[in-house]
Amino acid sequence: MLQLLDFLYRQRIFLLFLLLEGISFWLIISYNYRYNTYFLNSSNRITGEISETFGNIQDFLNLQRANKELAEENLILRSALANQARESRREIETADSALFTLALANVVNASHRKAQNFLTLRLDPSDSIRPGMGVISSKGVVGTVKSVSKHFATVVSLLHPRLLVSGRVERNDALATVQWNGQNPLEAELKYVPRHLELNTGDRVVTSGFDSTYPAGVLIGVVSVSELKRENPFYTARIRLATDFTSVKTVYVIKVKGKTEKKNLEEEVFNE
């Protein structure tokens, strides 16, 4: 017994080393597979405040560009509004339009050059944002909320290999999955487009709406590379992402009304 204690005492540094490494790897693994472990990431109150301060300085330097982008967005919205006024009489209002509400949020911190990228948002506490909600910008899909504190939220960026977005090729309604491959922050892979359909460079890929995170029809990107290899059942394709992750500043968090209801119903059916 004494010998054992003596041995442990002599090896105490190595044991401490193993303990600390153990804790670290537990953190790595649990963060990747669990939602809302928010005490150790940038949606934490203190780190959020600090990031916001630095973000504010950058915002100020980027004001001109932000102004320009807002003006462009205004233009798009105005033209859409005009179109809608013209068409509304002909169209029956779909259930979709009432399903989604948007909440505006500012990006206070973002990465785009790492192997796994995240964004931190400053929230209005009254918006009641929850993990799992989708995030879009004026240009396209941004990501999914991972964890939320009172004033901040951490968002898994589309530039994260574990985030899969259900997409649809606009021209022929082919369903596909968009996943980032960890290399170029401007491009992502477009998977599972079956080979009997046509896929050309320049085709627009939008969200399908099937994952009930994003409304249907939000632009994800435009096909930039499309190859059909002899042995593959699917196209090998890449899309150029619509959202510019190097400069995204203002985003919208999407709240879907019947999400849990839909999910419960689907689970009920699939479990039978």
Added chain:
Amino acid sequence: MNRKLIIRLVLYFLLLVVIQIPLLHNWVLYDVAFPFPYIGFVLLLPHTLQRSWSLVIAFFLGLLIDVFSNTPGLHASVSVFVAFVRVPWLEITTDSSIDELDLTIPHLGLTKHTAFILPLIFIHHFLLFTLENEGLKWFGMLLSKVIGSTLFSYFLIWLVTLIVIPSGRRK
């Protein structure tokens, strides 16, 4: 621990760690060099400090960087490893008969200083990018990132030691 040493450690902390935090995502050269100069703080801890303490310091330092980059555990695990191999490596690369105020270029000489610091930075960056990448896929890109970042970090740490040492040498 005397006052001079404490001042030096505070300066290292300010120049290597605090500066790292706001600029973490923004310092990139040619898309391959991502500097992590904070590891210099672990490397330059006085080697007379108890090893268990340096492990604990490295762990919390890594965790601090992790919190700001949304990678809990990543930097912590890697910097603990570097802290663990630091003292044996120091004894291999330099004479074991060094006094307390030592890990500086004037004391060790540039060659020994580099032989001590550079391989450890390389190991740190290699493990860091490999873990972040979840394996050795895209090895060419990974390696270019590791080498570019190692040189960048080494340059920054070398610069900081140049700034800090004069204040430490004043008798």
